[in-house]
Structure formats: C-alpha cells, structure tokens
Amino acid sequence: MKLSRSMAMLAGVASISVILAGCGSNSSQKKKTITTSTDSELTTVDLSKTTAVGTFNVLNNVDEGLFRLGKDSKVEPGIATSSTISKDGKTYTFNLRKNAKWSNGDPVTAQDFVYSWRRTLNPKTASQYGYLFSGIKNADKIQNRKAAVSSLGIKADGKYKLVVTLEQRIPYFKLLMGFPVFFPQDSKTVKKYGNDYGTSSKTQVYNGPFTLTKWTGTNLNWTLKKNPNYWDKKAVKVDNIKFSVVKDPSTGLNLFNQKKLDMAQLSATQAKQMSNNKNMISRKQSSCYYIALNQKNRAFKNLKIRQAMSMIINRKVLANKVVGGGAMDTDSFVSKGLAVSPKNGTDFTQDVTAPASMSYNPTKAKQLFKEGLQEVGLNSLHFTLMNSDTYDQKQLSEYLQSALQKLPGLKVTLNNIPGRVILSRQADHQFTATVANWFADFSDPITFLNILTSNNPSNISQWKNSTYDQLIKASNNDDGNNAEARWIDMVKAQNLALKDQAIIPLYQSGEKWLVNSNVKGVIYNTAGANYNFKNASIK
Structure with a gap:
C-alpha cells in the first residue's frame, strides 16, 4: 500500500x-x-x-466488503453471509446479506461489487491498484487493453449472489476481499457526482x-x-x-x-x-521506506552509483537514532514478520540473501561511486531528493542528505512537500530521487514484490528486469498451487531486485x-x- x-x-x-x-x-x-x-x-x-x-x-x-478483517487479520463476516469454493479452488460463490444498505438508503447488491471491480480495473480509471486483481479471470488482459472490462471474472447471480471466477488459485484471496480496493461502490452515486465523486x-x-x-x-x-x-x-x-x-x-x-x-x-x-x-x-x-531513483536518469542507470548510495547509509543509526518510534533497520524490501515459509516456518527475511550493497561500507561506497561517475562520463552529481514535509520525514531527509554527501562529488538538495503533491509527482515520475514507502496490503510477500514488475503503476523508479518479471509471473500463475515452489520464486525475485539495487530499502517503520x-x-x-x-x- x-x-x-x-x-x-x-x-x-x-x-x-x-x-x-x-x-x-x-x-x-x-x-x-x-x-x-x-x-x-x-x-x-x-x-x-x-x-x-x-x-x-x-x-x-x-x-465494508465481502469480509472484514478482525484481530490478526482474521477473516470475519462482512456483506457476505456465507461463501463456497469449487473443488479446483477457482470459483467462489458469495451469498450477500439482504439488510445491507448504503447511507443514501440504496440496498447493497451483488451488482455493486461487479460495478466497483470493473470501474477500478478499467484502464480509463488509471487505478494504481488494478494489478491486485491479477489472477481473477481476464484481469490482466483488461489491464493490458486486450479484453473488455465486461469480461472480468465476476458476475451477479440475481440481487444477492456473487460469483467470482479465477484463472488459478489465489492463496490469499479471502484476505484481498477484506481490503478496500475490493469493496462495492454505488453506481448511482458515482454517476451523480462524476469527477467530484469522493472528493469530499x-x-x-x-x-x-x-x-x-x-x-x-x-x-x-x-x-x-x-x-x-x-x-x-x-x-x-x-x-x-x-x-x-x-x-x-x-x-x-x-x-x-x-x-x-x-x-x-x-x-x-x-x-x-x-x-x-x-x-x-x-x-x-508491515512496511518498507526506501529511496526510489528515477532510472530514466543517466546517472541512476548505473548500478555502481545505485550501490554506492545504498552502501553509504548506516541503517542502524538511521532507524534507531533518526527515525526511532519502533523503527527497525532492514536489508529487505519485504517487511519482517509479514509471512513465514510453508516448508519450515522461517520468516521471509531469513530466507532471502542480502547483497553487500545493503551493508554500511563507506570505503567501498566511495570507490564504487567514483567508478560509476567515470562510467557515465561525469565528474560530479547533483540531484534533488523529494520527500514528505512531516516532522519525522524532514529529519530523515536531512540525515540522508548528510550521509549521501559523504560520497565525493555528490551534492543533494532537499525538497520536502505536502502529501497530495508528492503522490502526484511520484505517480507521474516527476522526480529524480524520492523517499517512498510501501505498506503491505495483505499478509503475503507478493504485496511488496508485485510493485517492482516492469508495468506496475507503483514501480515509480521504472526499474525493469525480465527475469524478475518471469519469477513474479510464475509465483502468481504456474506455481500458484504449489506453496513451496511459489515461496522459492518470491525469494529469488527479492534477491535479484536487491542485487540490482532496484530500490534502496531504508527501514521498516513502527x-x-x-x-x-x-x-x-x-x-x-x-x-x-x-x-x-x-x-x-x-x-
């Protein structure tokens, strides 16, 4: 998230x-x-x-959606009173309660879910969360404009029965149903307010x-x-x-x-x-704060420069002395405590292998930065680091500026701005470097790893790697029914992304x-x- x-x-x-x-x-x-x-x-x-x-x-x-998530993300009844799953795990049928209403008095019906999902997935809406529907029949094709929105695997069977068809099993499907992106919408209200819908x-x-x-x-x-x-x-x-x-x-x-x-x-x-x-x-x-470098920038296309910037940051000092408040230093993109291995119960962060660039090493960082500048034909580098204007994030920006400028020839200017502005600029890639964050949408590593795929709207750094894309695709498709194989796919994907410094993880927040x-x-x-x-x- x-x-x-x-x-x-x-x-x-x-x-x-x-x-x-x-x-x-x-x-x-x-x-x-x-x-x-x-x-x-x-x-x-x-x-x-x-x-x-x-x-x-x-x-x-x-x-409220089909389910609510209670303590420890336990799935509890929401608009659905009951549900059944087909033997192959690809068809869910939900029976909806008949006494659920919108605040304008309209009944909440199965068609409200159909309308909402289609609206979110419609390319014209430009939702950054459309990728979460991957695995639902035709969702990917709709995202890629290769199928009509009406072909999405969701249909209303009467007023109070909803049928969802998947392309393959989705292990975390019920958790998704408790996330607001999958909640219903009242079409009458959307049409009534048009562009003003949801703005107040x-x-x-x-x-x-x-x-x-x-x-x-x-x-x-x-x-x-x-x-x-x-x-x-x-x-x-x-x-x-x-x-x-x-x-x-x-x-x-x-x-x-x-x-x-x-x-x-x-x-x-x-x-x-x-x-x-x-x-x-x-x-x-369950979060990760990180630096996203716009890899359309000539300097940031260089791996050594990206690695040097990661290696010059002392994450223990950053988490404990600068951020505090329960923050943890991390050498992972996927957060600690989010998910455990289906084979032996180890935390995801224990199964992955962090590259050398995730460890503080100022001597090596300076060497890599010098070599990287030479490779791109530069004597020095000056860029602006964009971040939120909250108190704690200003403190973080100042620490990062101080740490990064220990690289010879690097100058960092800070730009701390309000929330609605920074979100817009990140979405449009209108930045050179920015502090960003991702908060887990559900308790599975894929909620982090998905966003680094080539065409994901939340891949603000615009890093691309075909092998990474194939690993994520396999975890969501071919290996979706094999928990251990799927886990291995995700471990390999994170190892690859961090080795190539797709982003620069900083800390897990608390x-x-x-x-x-x-x-x-x-x-x-x-x-x-x-x-x-x-x-x-x-x-």
Missing part, C-alpha cells in the same frame, strides 16, 4: 487553532466520542483511485459502521459518525471518531495532556523521554502512541488497512 498504500504519513500544514477546533474535549457528555491525531491528510475517498494508507484506514471504517464527504455514500462527515476535500479534520443504516449497528459502540491532522508531535502531546486527544502519535524523541509512560503503546508496521486507557476495542493490523474501529468503545 502506498501510502504512496507508497506515502503514508503525508500531512498538510495545520495551525494550532485549526487543530484545536477539530478536537474538542472528552467531557462526560462526550464519552462516546474518540479523538485521534493523524499525520495523513485525506486526498480522496474514491477507493478506485487512492493509494494512501490514511485513506484506506478511513475507507475500512466507512465502507458529501460526494460519497457509505455502507460501513460509520459515515464520513465534515471533510470538505481540503480541510485537516473530519469525523467518522455512526452509520444508522449499517446492518450491524448494534455492535458499534461509539457515536463519533474525530480525526485531526497534527504535523508537529509536540502539538499532539500537548493536546493529549489537555485531554483534547484520546490517541496521539509520538516522535522518536518523545517516545524515548516517555518510555515509562503507562499510556504509551507500540504499533509495528509507531509509538499515547492512548487513553479508557479507549478499548480498537483493532490494529500491521498489513492492509490498519485500523478497524467497529467494536471500539470509550468508557
């Missing part, structure tokens, strides 16, 4: 007065309201077009536990309000969840201490200072939060849409 499901923590500038206005106090009369900070502004709530983690977290609570809370309808309110499309606070039309509204215990974008961690801490926030994210420095605070909790994330002890039942998952507030409560 980029948050750009790649930039997750992209935030806009919020003044203290705006933040305070959005929070309010949790007095005895407001015990059914949870207030929380977020470092991610909303840019859209159109599930066919977003890539941002913050948006997926909202969609996971205002909408009023240009969207909802079928989940909550509805989105008080979001204009540009403001930095919004509210999730209990949905009176939700089929399981009796299970929803809070009336409102109020979000405010808080850019400065000190502001968030002050608001928490003033009881104007029930949940506030801490900076690395704050987390160290408050290590014994009884309200502090850790949240690991967060430290202060959470009011009265807040209960908030489900947090490391992969996919992280937050599920359906059963949350506040005493």
